Amino acid sequence: MNQMLMILTQRELFLLVIGALTYMALFVVTWQNSRRKVLSLQERLDKVRAMQEVADVEANRQKIEELERLIQKLGSENSLLRLELEEKKAKLDYANTMARIESEKRERAEGDIFRSEVYLRIQRLAAEGRSMGEEDWQQLAMLVDSVYTGFSEKLYSLYKLTTYDYHVCLLVKIHVLPKDIALLTAHSKESVSTSRSRLYQKVFGKKGSAKDWDDFLLSI
Numbered sequence: 284m285n286q287m288l289m290i291l292t293q294r295e296l297f298l299l300v301i302g303a304l305t306y307m308a309l310f311v312v313t314w315q316n317s318r319r320k321v322l323s324l325q326e327r328l329d330k331v332r333a334m335q336e337v338a339d340v341e342a343n344r345q346k347i348e349e350l351e352r353l354i355q356k357l358g359s360e361n362s363l364l365r366l367e368l369e370e371k372k373a374k375l376d377y378a379n380t381m382a383r384i385e386s387e388k389r390e391r392a393e394g395d396i397f398r399s400e401v402y403l404r405i406q407r408l409a410a411e412g413r414s415m416g417e418e419d420w421q422q423l424a425m426l427v428d429s430v431y432t433g434f435s436e437k438l439y440s441l442y443k444l445t446t447y448d449y450h451v452c453l454l455v456k457i458h459v460l461p462k463d464i465a466l467l468t469a470h471s472k473e474s475v476s477t478s479r480s481r482l483y484q485k486v487f488g489k490k491g492s493a494k495d496w497d498d499f500l501l502s503i
Contacts, residue, residue, distance in 0.1 A: 343375045343382075350375070392430040396457055401426045405454075409463035415450075423453050431456065437503055441486050451478050455500050461493070
């Protein structure tokens with residue numbers, strides 16, 4: 284009887300140890316997975332911020348005016364500080380110049396898109412209720428990437444899109460209406476909406492609407 288009790292006790296102890304080790308292993312794996320997800324999300328959000336980073340021309344203009352006043356007050360005194368202020372002013376001037384150039388380039392480029400044969404064909408297909416063919420998609424991708432440098436690369440760096448998701452994003456980028464996107468991709472309007480809201484959640488780690496995703500696409 285004593286031997287049987289000892290065997291049971293040892294077996295229970297063994298099972299307890301195995302259970303504890305299994306729990307600890309699961310805890311460590313879960314924690315590591317959770318940490319990886321957080322780091323991955325942070326990395327994506329950092330990329331998003333970098334993509335959307337555009338100089339605030341008005342805010343920079345106010346800073347430039349303030350720096351000019353400070354420089355005038357200093358006069359010839361404290362030459363080192365004066366040089367530092369002039370350097371900051373020059374950087375802000377440069378940022379504003381580049382922002383204005385980029386804005387003008389985009390305006391002209393978007394005009395080119397809407398006058399292009401690719402865009403006009405897409406509009407005809409939508410009007411006729413027809414979907415786009417493989418050659419149409421290739422031409423559209425080339426057109427979008429030629430105007431919005433690295434657009435496709437930016438998207439795929441954030442999330443591994445399906446071909447359908449990518450096609451939806453291309454059409455959103457050239458301001459095609461959701462009802463026409465459904466026709467051009469041979470999917471339902473509900474599917475188009477779900478795709479966009481799902482992509483927003485995957486990239487940003489929180490729920491968002493289809494319009495939230497569209498706004499992001501149009502900002503990069």
